[in-house]
Amino acid sequence: MHSPSNILRHNVKQLDDRVLAYVADYFQALSEPLRLKILNELRGSARNVNDLTTRLSCSQANVSKHLGVLARRGFVVREAQGTAAYYRIADAAVYELCDLVCGQIADRLRDEVAALKSLDGAAERRRTSPASRAR
Amino acid sequence: MHSPSNILRHNVKQLDDRVLAYVADYFQALSEPLRLKILNELRGSARNVNDLTTRLSCSQANVSKHLGVLARRGFVVREAQGTAAYYRIADAAVYELCDLVCGQIADRLRDEVAALKSLDGAAERRRTSPASRAR
DNA sequence: TCTCTATATTACTTTATAGTTATTTATGAT
């Protein structure tokens, strides 16, 4: 028999469509800038809707909607406190993901910057060397 | 001055909107089951469009479109070979991501299964203990 | 050149979702 982890991680061929949909859904939840901002605000401490609304300067309805999305996916949990609703991270593992992605993006950017720099250097060399001016 | 990685990883407050959009976009590219299938097919070896079309049993136009999305995001690279177009993974780092997500999902499922089992156990105990039948 | 085949692209339809405004629900205070 397989452990769940084995099924998901190593059954490379013929990935079950439901699992695939689940993974896609997971990524989808993280594919909105505002939701990323919300998750970022929740690093460290729980916050209520009003807090988030002002800190992110967007509409209350919109924040509530996105929090709903995150809650339905199990990324955050709601906790009522008086008339306020505090949300906190339920699955801190998302941050691993975000950091991994950020790291990868940083690597890409570094590469692009390096490429641009070398292009720039080449252009500089062309500019200062009259020989290559001839075409 | 900051290194790019520091800017991205640790400038927690006031994340630059463009960076956020970039990250969201990165996740977005991974939020379609068919694209995940394609990436999965490209583990190991490059494949051409026709291969992918038959292996994934979907339309050629659709595969091409999704490959275009993945290529524009830098996940895959295209290499023409005669009239065929072979695509291969450009950024193997995605697999880290996918595996991380799969692992996290596996953890969640394990938790859910455990929760269901304990519920089930409780129900079983209720069923076999006449005392708690009274309501 | 003409034809076949592989891929890309275009135009289109359908569906999903972000954001807005207005409204509802629920709690606490007077």
Add this chain to the structure above:
DNA sequence: ATCATAAATAACTATAAAGTAATATAGAGA
């Protein structure tokens, strides 16, 4: 009970994207 406040929801608009069918493009071979 009434009022005020916080959050959720509904109805709506606008936009983006997936999938399809048809067409365009481009290379290989006769």
